[in-house]
Amino acid sequence: MVDVQTTNQITGNRKWWALATVMVTMFFASMNQTIVSTAIPTIVGDLQGFTLYAWIFSAYMMTTAITVPIYGKLSDVYGRKPFYIFGLIVFGVGSVICGQVNTMQELILARGLQGIGAGALISMPRATIGDIFNPRERGRWMGMVGAVFGLSSIAGPVIGGWITETFSWHWIFYISLPFVLIALIGVMLFLPKVKASKEVKVDWIGSALLIIGLIPILMGFTLAGSEYGWTSPFIIAMFVIGVIVLMLFIKYERNISDPIITPVLFKNRIFSTSLILGILLSMAMFGSVMFLPLFIQGVIGLNPTDSGLVMSSMMISFIVGSVISGQIMTRTGKYRLLSHISAAAIVLSTSLFMTMDINTGYPTVIKYLIILGLGVGCMMPLLNIAVQNAFPYRIMGTVNATQQFVSSLGGVIAAPIFGSILNWGFDTRLSYVLSEKTRKLIGSISELDPQTLLTDHAQQAIAERFIQLGPAGEVMYIELLQAVKVSLTAGISYLFTLGLVFAVLCFIGTFFLPERTLQGDEYYSDSTE
Template sequence: MEDLSQKRKVTIMIAIIAAMFFSAINQTIVSTAMPRIIAILGGMDYYTWVITIYMLTSTIATVLVGKLSDIYGRKPFILAGIVFFIIGAFLSGFSKDIFQLITYRGIQGIGAGIIMASAFTAVGDLFSPRERGKWTGIMMAVFGFSSVLGPTLGGWLVDHLAWKWLFWIFLPLGVVAFIMIMMLFPKGVRKKSEKIDYFGSLFLTLTIVPLLLGFSWAGTKYDWGSWQILSLFGAAVVFLILFILVERVVKSPVLPLSLFRNDIVTISNTIGFIMNAGMMGALIYLPFFVQGVEGISPTYSGYVTMPMSISMVIVSTVIGRMITKTGKYKRFALAGIPIMIIGMLIMAFMNSVWLAVVAMIVFGLGLGIGMPVFSLTVQNAVRPDQLGVATASSQLFRNLGGTIGIAVMGTIMTSSLTSKMKSAMTSGNGVDMKNMDPEIAKQLAAFQNPEMLLDQPKLHKLQETLPQEVHSVLTHMIDTLRDALSSSLTTVFLSGAALVTVALVLTFFLREIPLRTSNKMPETATKGQPDKAKTTASSV
């Protein structure tokens, strides 16, 4: 599709960006409204499944569609992705209970995974690696803009309209994107020599599902050492071995193992995994500081993270153009990741909301500079016929890194918080409730749970029910709890910064090859790949 006119390419990109924005905004707009939706539908015990099912289906769809789009072309899949997402969003608005919502969110996840995999790969079909830098930066800006607009708009809608409109309000945009892509996007040519790897797809799916479930539930629903978690991890290992055995013998593997003989692909995916583990694992707990330690309401806490998205939107767009202009990318990764680390270090030692805002701005700048690089490195290092599967592998590793990072950081925070609370009690800073009235002691015991700090209305309501003479004791307990939570979050942010530092070190080992000005593959990019790949690449 490189031979299309620039005008048609830009028009197609507008349609792709519309589809991406449709998918992204439907996620961020729901985030602030989910507690209200759960309160209406009921089923608080199944709340995490609304998130988990979306993550599972989107991750699986992303990696499976990567190879299929290399065979059948991108157009049918991006159209199918929009259809799945529209159906899932439409049905979600009709949910009568939590189980229906979980089911329909799973359908939305399938659509989102297909859209993301197809959209980023389509950019590779339309533009040379040199030109992709600009468009990658713009696509990153779309995600940033949706994360700025979505939560605020979602909060307003749920306060003024029925919650179903959160899922329905952007449906016309999805229809418009579908029509534009249907009319403008060129039809791909099916590679008849390629066959679908059914067994590889099955075993890859059976590897991802228990792995993600294990890390999602470990430390929350079940203990890390419980038989449930160990069984899930054991199943993931067994299916991974079966997957590798199948991929070694099939003619057209769903995720070619030869891809990872390319040092650029392997290092880039490893960096993406580690960066997302540290970044998501730390950022997911920022609201604990804003709401729990500083006592800011959930509505206003969204404004604290907004500067990160704004700075990322601006910088990623500029950096994308600079990458296209210079043809270089490694320097931006080496500049952006240290800024991300500085932002996380500020998070570790912040003691006010304003310092949290500064941390978000600095982190957003680093994210905007460094993050667009690693999609480009993978696409630039593989043959055009591997573009879909290579892009999908990059997104797979990022998703896995984020999921695992959230689980590990959660365990670090919980263990650190428990240790801090025990230290406070043994040092004499705790409150001795043995000689208190049993009923008052029972009420005060609720304030030893850090989750209480995240529900300010409930906190004030309980405080009003207590006698005036124990208010000073309550204040002391809350201060102790906030100090423990703050110290625990410091450990979490430092751990995240350490992981991102590992990613920085690996970036020094990332081999930089020139960004191509066409989709033809030079011999230098295939270093580390098998001879067959080199032969194919040189003949393109």
């Protein structure tokens, strides 16, 4: 039976087993995402849901973002262990349901359930690293954690592509289940059971206000541009209701002793600047990670397995960037100059992505992904360590969770915006490049979208319908495929243009990031102000 402690700090031999548990958790959680990302084009083609493409990401990120601060706050009081266990179980159940869905709507709901579990799996590992190592040591180990993330991200696309082609995309959701079981065993054996040192009131009212306020805003961003116009009364009402409730949440949090999100955190310049940089970073890279598989498979023409191999080049460079940045921060205790260099690499890669066109080959995409991976790999652990170093150990879970929460909001907001831009860019260019004769012939087929390129089954189905249109059908079909490639390229080009704006803002923001020398073991004295 695990001893009851009054602190989350892990010492002795147990810390290495706890570290291994964190590594396993991060491995399967990140692998799950990369497997899904590679298979998404096939899923979209199979379930006929291109217009709901962004929802697969949004549903997951919405529930993740909402639960992260709650997990973080409670874990500071009751320990990481119970929330690891809860998150792992919910994530596993959600994975099973995802593998059994038959419609896009069912998949979206199941992904939302997965996200509730993922909220714990995202917030707990970083806090657990802080339970084991001081900020100065943490640079090296955060780099190793980044390497594990990178390795899983390399394995994910390859495994996901192979499973999708060999069996069915339904099976990609089951691959995480053995890792869930291993992680559960590690958590139960090696993480301490924490006894609160004082009676703490859980801020359930604040939690409820946060959820009630966020849901309409996130739903508004998700539905705008696809189901409703951005200026429609429904979308405006969603935003207004959400803002009003969040204002009540902020007012309430300022007047209680133990809030779910501590307002005083935002007065710290390192914290507030890192939050802004995290949002800009997630929005800058979102288009690359989310939509590049669509370009690689839909325009270049690679299958899911080869697409995964191309995407893995970013993860290899991510590993290199994480390890290098971790070593530099551990040896120097500094991070500001490194933030400038990392952000500059992200700006460069995003600029290069903008130059891609219908003739771009996969070797070019790989080169651009390597540069992006180096920049992101250096930047992400840097922001985490800078924030952890700025606050006392006793509130580390809250600090980590709040940072992750705000960063997740960036991805949630970016998903529907990028999805709307892709749809608009695709539709606009398609109507322009197709000949009038072809437009008339395809008018009776149905609304066309890039899913006509994503699977052999979809292409065969539309080809058969063109043949029925007469002798010119085959020529028209070839013209259509070329037009769809051109239009998809145009839509994705717009995404990278927007991504470049966020990348440049992120680079500028690094010059406002205060630097504070990373602490050693004195960090655990809790004397930091």
